[in-house]
Amino acid sequence: RCGFVAVVGRPNVGKSTLTNALIGTKISIVSRKAQTTRHRIHGVLTRENEQFVFVDTPGFQTRHGGAMNRMMNRVVTQALADVDVVVHVVEAGKWSAGDAQLLPLLPKDGNTILVVNKIDALKNKNDMFSYVSKIMAQFPYSAVVPVSALRGVQLEELLNEIAARL
Ligand code: GDP
Numbered sequence: 001r002c003g004f005v006a007v008v009g010r011p012n013v014g015k016s017t018l019t020n021a022l023i024g025t026k027i028s029i030v031s032r033k034a035q036t037t038r039h040r041i042h043g044v045l046t047r048e049n050e051q052f053v054f055v056d057t058p059g060f061q062t063r064h065g066g067a068m069n070r071m072m073n074r075v076v077t078q079a080l081a082d083v084d085v086v087v088h089v090v091e092a093g094k095w096s097a098g099d100a101q102l103l104p105l106l107p108k109d110g111n112t113i114l115v116v117n118k119i120d121a122l123k124n125k126n127d128m129f130s131y132v133s134k135i136m137a138q139f140p141y142s143a144v145v146p147v148s149a150l151r152g153v154q155l156e157e158l159l160n161e162i163a164a165r166l
């Protein structure tokens with residue numbers, strides 16, 4: 001199985017750290033200029049039965065209002081519809097307006113995974129349940145995976161959830 005995976009989320013939630021951690025040392029970087037029609041290829045992870053192609057989607061811009069914003073949202077929405085799995089990264093305990101702004105753009109087709117990153121920095125692990133419940137009430141994610149990209153916690157679980165959707 002082989003598929004395209006987009007890692008999205010507001011700035012600073014750990015998207016780059018996570019993508020690099022997932023690709024890891026088994027990195028097989030394709031040319032920096034490698035492109036598909038809609039995506040720039042960031043890296044490829046090959047496992048025994050799967051190949052994951054991580055792609056950049058167009059940046060999410062919120063400062064423009066009106067027609068400009070609608071047009072850019074359409075570009076992002078179409079780009080996300082073109083991948084097999086969308087990984088929406090948020091920060092444990094720190095839900096903000098920037099996270100909520102992405103929700104209308106995420107595919108509701110059962111292939112969007114919520115990743116709660118930075119669990120190593122969470123002071124009270126019991127807060128996790130109410131935090132996740134609040135988010136799940138706003139969007140029909142098909143899976144939730146708490147991870148620490150920095151410490152490499154639960155990355156295998158995340159790859160398995162992605163693989164199940166390829
Ligand atoms: P991006 O803007 O979403 O790509 O976020 P980055 O990957 O650049 O990370 C933003 C900051 O969060 C950096 O200082 C990272 O070191 C930090 N960070 C990323 N993942 C984790 C994590 O799992 N735990 C902690 N404590 N910090 C993290």
Ligand code: MG
Binds near residue numbers: 015016017
């Ligand atoms: Mg980044």
